Amino acid sequence: MYIANEKRYDKMIYRRCGKSGLKLSAVSLGLWKNFGHKGYFANMEGMVHTAFDLGITHFDLANNYGNPYNGSAEENFGRILDGMRQYRDELCISTKAGYEMWAGPYGDRNGSRKYLTASLDQSLKRMGLEYVDIFYHHIFDPDTPLEETALALDNAVRQGKALYVGVSNYGSAQTAEISAIFRELHTPFIVNQPSYSMLNRWIENDGLDKYARENGIGLAVFSPLYQGFLTNRYLNGVPEDSRIGKGETWLGEQLNEQMISRLNSLNGIAERRGQTLSQMALSWVLHNPAVTTVLIGASRSSQIIENAACIEKLDFSDEEIAEIEALLR
Numbered sequence: 001m002y003i004a005n006e007k008r009y010d011k012m013i014y015r016r017c018g019k020s021g022l023k024l025s026a027v028s029l030g031l032w033k034n035f036g037h038k039g040y041f042a043n044m045e046g047m048v049h050t051a052f053d054l055g056i057t058h059f060d061l062a063n064n065y066g067n068p069y070n071g072s073a074e075e076n077f078g079r080i081l082d083g084m085r086q087y088r089d090e091l092c093i094s095t096k097a098g099y100e101m102w103a104g105p106y107g108d109r110n111g112s113r114k115y116l117t118a119s120l121d122q123s124l125k126r127m128g129l130e131y132v133d134i135f136y137h138h139i140f141d142p143d144t145p146l147e148e149t150a151l152a153l154d155n156a157v158r159q160g161k162a163l164y165v166g167v168s169n170y171g172s173a174q175t176a177e178i179s180a181i182f183r184e185l186h187t188p189f190i191v192n193q194p195s196y197s198m199l200n201r202w203i204e205n206d207g208l209d210k211y212a213r214e215n216g217i218g219l220a221v222f223s224p225l226y227q228g229f230l231t232n233r234y235l236n237g238v239p240e241d242s243r244i245g246k247g248e249t250w251l252g253e254q255l256n257e258q259m260i261s262r263l264n265s266l267n268g269i270a271e272r273r274g275q276t277l278s279q280m281a282l283s284w285v286l287h288n289p290a291v292t293t294v295l296i297g298a299s300r301s302s303q304i305i306e307n308a309a310c311i312e313k314l315d316f317s318d319e320e321i322a323e324i325e326a327l328l329r
């Protein structure tokens with residue numbers, strides 16, 4: 001039987017999600033890859049236990065996560081929870097709906113009340129939960145009125161199936177639009193989930209980080225390691241068992257000589273800071289005051305241990321920031 005580490009809250013940092021009362025661990029674990037039935041259950045379970053033992057309280061899922069079929073990550077997470085349900089109130093569990101999930105018009109990529117309501121019920125069943133802590137609309141849908149999407153999320157809260165709601169992959173203008181509706185409804189809308197990393201800074205160009213900060217919305221940012229680029233994974237080639245090696249990402253073609261040389265230069269700065277490249281990349285993301293938490297992915301527990309230690313050095317000198325900026329330009 002799993003017994004959590006007694007010292008799990010000694011080191012991790014918890015940050016308030018926007019202006020809400022909810023605190024999230026600065027490092028969170030996402031279950032997009034490596035948690036479907038294609039993986040080894042013992043490895044998945046080990047990763048969740050390792051994360052929780054390190055004080056990671058926030059676990060991020062979505063209806064469509066998992067290989068070989070959508071929903072298998074939630075099924076496995078439900079099984080893992082079966083061995084640790086005594087800790088349910090120490091966990092913040094999120095799920096989402098919005099991308100293609102099941103056949104036909106109601107499970108297609110959309111933001112309808114029909115889809116979101118049915119999907120959340122399915123997610124709760126797969127994970128064996130009465131409620132999730134955060135329910136997200138996964139991607140903006142230009143064809144559904146935002147009022148409808150907002151009402152569906154609001155309804156999930158009123159029904160007690162979600163405590164808070166969020167949106168993901170919404171730009172600042174879309175976030176502002178749905179925020180106005182949530183304000184009228186008094187919906188606990190607390191978080192946006194965008195991608196963000198040293199190699200992907202669209203939220204800065206869009207102004208989403210500024211908007212979120214000014215409006216009390218938290219940012220839970222995904223792919224903070226650019227799916228593994230910003231780690232020691234690819235400094236000397238492409239390992240077979242890596243995400244690129246397994247052909248599991250569309251980003252592989254960006255790994256050219258110039259990119260490898262840039263990653264090695266960043267690694268040099270990380271070494272001087274006494275960090276690994278992944279730790280520095282996560283510290284850099286957390287250095288943006290708009291960011292509440294980094295949602296990391298992992299294929300093994302050792303990566304989680306390495307990454308969680310990023311919180312030991314979150315500060316950057318002006319010189320380090322300038323040197324990094326020069327490399328990212």
Ligand SMILES: NC(=O)c1ccc[n+]([C@@H]2O[C@H](COP(=O)([O-])OP(=O)(O)OC[C@H]3O[C@@H](n4cnc5c(N)ncnc54)[C@H](OP(=O)(O)O)[C@@H]3O)[C@@H](O)[C@H]2O)c1
Pocket residue numbers: 029030031032033060061138168169193221222223224225226227228229231232233241242243244278295296297298299300302303304306307
């Ligand atoms: N809302 C959305 O649309 C959306 C989209 C994507 C992701 N997400 C969320 O964000 C989470 C994280 O996304 P992500 O997996 O792309 O994040 P990521 O942290 O950028 O990449 C994770 C991958 O990097 C490699 N890695 C991590 N730590 C490492 C270390 N210390 N040393 C070497 N390699 C390391 C592993 O790949 P290997 O397999 O090569 O070991 C790992 O699977 C997802 O699980 C999901 O919850 C949300």
